[in-house]
Amino acid sequence: MDEAAALLEPLIPQLRRYAYAMTRDHESADDLVQDTLERALSRWALRRRDGDLRAWLFAIERNLHVSSIRTRRRRPESALDAADEPGGPATQEAGLAARDALEALDHLPEDHRTVLLLVGVEDLTYEETARVLDLPVGTVMSRLSRARTRLRALIETGRSGYLRRVK
Amino acid sequence: MTMPGAPVGDDDLAALVDGRLTPERRAAVEAWLAEHPDAAARVEADRSQRDDLRARLAFKVEEPIPSRLRIANIRVARRARSLSQLRAVAAAVALVALGGAGGWVAKDVAGTGQGASSSPVAFVSDAVGAYRTFVVEIAHPVEVRAGDEAHLITWLSKRIGKPLKAPDLTGFGFRLMGGRVLPAGAGAAAMLMYDDDAGTRLTVYVRADKGAETAFQFMREGEVGTFTWLDRGFGFAVSAKADRDRLLPIAEAVYKDLGA
Numbered sequence: 512m513d514e515a516a517a518l519l520e521p522l523i524p525q526l527r528r529y530a531y532a533m534t535r536d537h538e539s540a541d542d543l544v545q546d547t548l549e550r551a552l553s554r555w556a557l558r559r560r561d562g563d564l565r566a567w568l569f570a571i572e573r574n575l576h577v578s579s580i581r582t583r584r585r586r587p588e589s590a591l592d593a594a595d596e597p598g599g600p601a602t603q604e605a606g607l608a609a610r611d612a613l614e615a616l617d618h619l620p621e622d623h624r625t626v627l628l629l630v631g632v633e634d635l636t637y638e639e640t641a642r643v644l645d646l647p648v649g650t651v652m653s654r655l656s657r658a659r660t661r662l663r664a665l666i667e668t669g670r671s672g673y674l675r676r677v678k
Numbered sequence: 679m680t681m682p683g684a685p686v687g688d689d690d691l692a693a694l695v696d697g698r699l700t701p702e703r704r705a706a707v708e709a710w711l712a713e714h715p716d717a718a719a720r721v722e723a724d725r726s727q728r729d730d731l732r733a734r735l736a737f738k739v740e741e742p743i744p745s746r747l748r749i750a751n752i753r754v755a756r757r758a759r760s761l762s763q764l765r766a767v768a769a770a771v772a773l774v775a776l777g778g779a780g781g782w783v784a785k786d787v788a789g790t791g792q793g794a795s796s797s798p799v800a801f802v803s804d805a806v807g808a809y810r811t812f813v814v815e816i817a818h819p820v821e822v823r824a825g826d827e828a829h830l831i832t833w834l835s836k837r838i839g840k841p842l843k844a845p846d847l848t849g850f851g852f853r854l855m856g857g858r859v860l861p862a863g864a865g866a867a868a869m870l871m872y873d874d875d876a877g878t879r880l881t882v883y884v885r886a887d888k889g890a891e892t893a894f895q896f897m898r899e900g901e902v903g904t905f906t907w908l909d910r911g912f913g914f915a916v917s918a919k920a921d922r923d924r925l926l927p928i929a930e931a932v933y934k935d936l937g938a
Contacts, residue, residue, distance in 0.1 A: 516749035523747055528738040532731075541744055548752050553892040578898070582922050612730040630696055631728040632735055637698075656688050659695075659724050666727065 515555050518564060519548060525565070525633055526572055532628050533576050535617060543579075547572040566639040573625055573643055580621065615665040623658035630655060686710040691717065695724045756893045802906050805883040805915030806899050808860055808869050813879040820856030820871050827854065845882060845935035847872055850928050852880050880918035882932055894929060896922050905929035 526547060530540035550571050551558075558567055616624050622644065629635040629643060637655075641648045690707045693699045699707060711718040745751055812819055827844060844854050852872035860867045860883075867885030874880075892908045903925050904917040914936070916929040 513749065519749055520743070523743050524739040524741070527741070527743075527747075528735050531738050532735055541747060544747055545752065548747065548749065549756065549893050550895070552749070552752060552756070553895055578896075578922070611734060612727040613734040615727075616731065627728075627731070632732050652689050652692060655692055659692075659727070662727055663720065663723050666723075 515552060519551060519568075522565060522568055523548075526568060529569065529628055529633060530572060530576070532613070532616065532632070533621075533624060543572060543576055546575050550575065563639055563642065565633075566635065566642045569629060569633070569635070570643045570645070577621060610666075610669045612662065612666065615662050615669070618665055619658060619661055622654060623661065626651060626655045627658050627662065691721055691724075695721055695728060756891075801885075801908070801913045802897050802904060802915060804867070804885075805881075805906065805913075806897075806902055806904055806917055808867070808883055809881045809902060809904070809917040812858070812869065812871065813881065819879070820858050823856040824854040827856070844870055845932045847880070847928060847931060850931070851875060852878075852928070855879075878918060878920065880916065880920070880928065883913075883915040883917065884936075885913055894926075894933075896925075898922075907933070 523544065526544045527540060530543040530547075531537065534540045534543060547568060551568055554571075558564070616627065619627070625644065626640060629640045630637065635643070637648050637651055641651045644651060646654075686707050690699065690703065694704065694707050694711075711721060844857070847854075851874040853874070855871045855873055857868060857870040860869055867883060869884075870882040872880045872882070892906075894905055894907050897904050897906065901919045902917055903920055903922060904915050905925055906913065906915045907929075908914075914932070916925065916932050918925060918928075920928075
């Protein structure tokens with residue numbers, strides 16, 4: 512049996528879920544997962560055998576996603592990824608309100624989304640998440656706390672805005 | 679971990695939301711929350727948002743894995759790409775020989791020179807190092823100018839009994855400036871340099887490398903982007919101060935040209 516396939520395939524559903532939450536597009540999400548798996552296979556021999564495979568894969572996936580955002584942003588003709596531009600159009604938008612957590616997530620910057628998803632949805636420990644982001648655990652904790660504060664505010668606004676509209 | 683009796687902090691509240699407290703600490707934090715309704719409400723909101731997020735994304739983990747993401751299929755696709763490169767070896771041999779004919783040696787240029795069985799990382803750092811060293815060179819960016827190419831290529835093609843060409847990148851606005859040879863461990867590496875009207879320089883670096891075959895990999899060091907791949911005993915690197923999207927079609931053209 513192929514060792515790489517046996518170890519990687521059980522993790523594909525999680526890689527797809529994180530990719531979808533980040534891209535919010537099914538095709539782009541699977542493109543991202545495919546790139547991640549190709550990269551993982553090409554570096555299979557280089558991975559640390561005692562290391563955490565899941566954290567390693569999420570790190571590859573997240574880095575690929577971040578560099579694709581950067582590439583898009585460098586091209587002047589493409590629209591900025593509003594969610595990744597603090598103070599950008601999305602944040603100033605009057606309708607900045609979210610009726611659920613997934614919608615709210617779209618308004619947060621990439622690193623906030625990543626900690627919320629890896630910790631809250633993918634069940635990575637704080638230490639694993641720190642490894643994925645290549646940051647100290649303390650920084651991850653404060654980022655998580657800021658991300659949750661923003662998420663609460665977005666949903667709060669969304670709820671009151673929604674109520675006002677139905678009245 | 680925090681002592682059970684320590685004052686409650688933000689980290690405790692986060693760990694409570696994420697279910698990562700020991701039972702003793704959890705009891706202490708919950709007792710504290712009973713007296714701090716604002717904090718308790720925030721914890722409750724965080725919990726319900728996390729659950730909401732999970733619920734909204736749950737369908738994605740339930741979906742069957744698309745066949746293009748099966749590891750076996752990803753491997754097949756990678757191999758198919760390598761096979762189309764059958765003749766790249768001949769071209770690579772010739773390129774290395776082209777360097778050898780020039781006979782230019784500068785041991786310090788190619789870095790540590792781990793050579794033939796170096797890791798992809800060392801290969802890339804040698805290729806990027808070579809790019810950085812010569813791309814800034816005004817007087818002697820190349821050892822053999824493109825004008826002499828026909829003569830050299832003819833001679834080399836005769837020597838190895840196979841037609842050879844330098845990749846044609848004019849479609850991307852890059853003209854061949856020439857090439858040079860660089861030391862690479864026990865062997866040699868060949869570098870071809872191109873430039874465009876804006877003065878952007880691009881290098882194609884080839885050397886013998888026994889590493890396992892790989893698909894295209896993109897690396898960035900500062901402003902320099904590099905696509906590399908290893909195939910049948912040779913490593914290839916295409917470097918330029920260009921972003922991934924501009925470099926990818928060029929790397930693909932080099933791939934095709936050296937394989938055609």
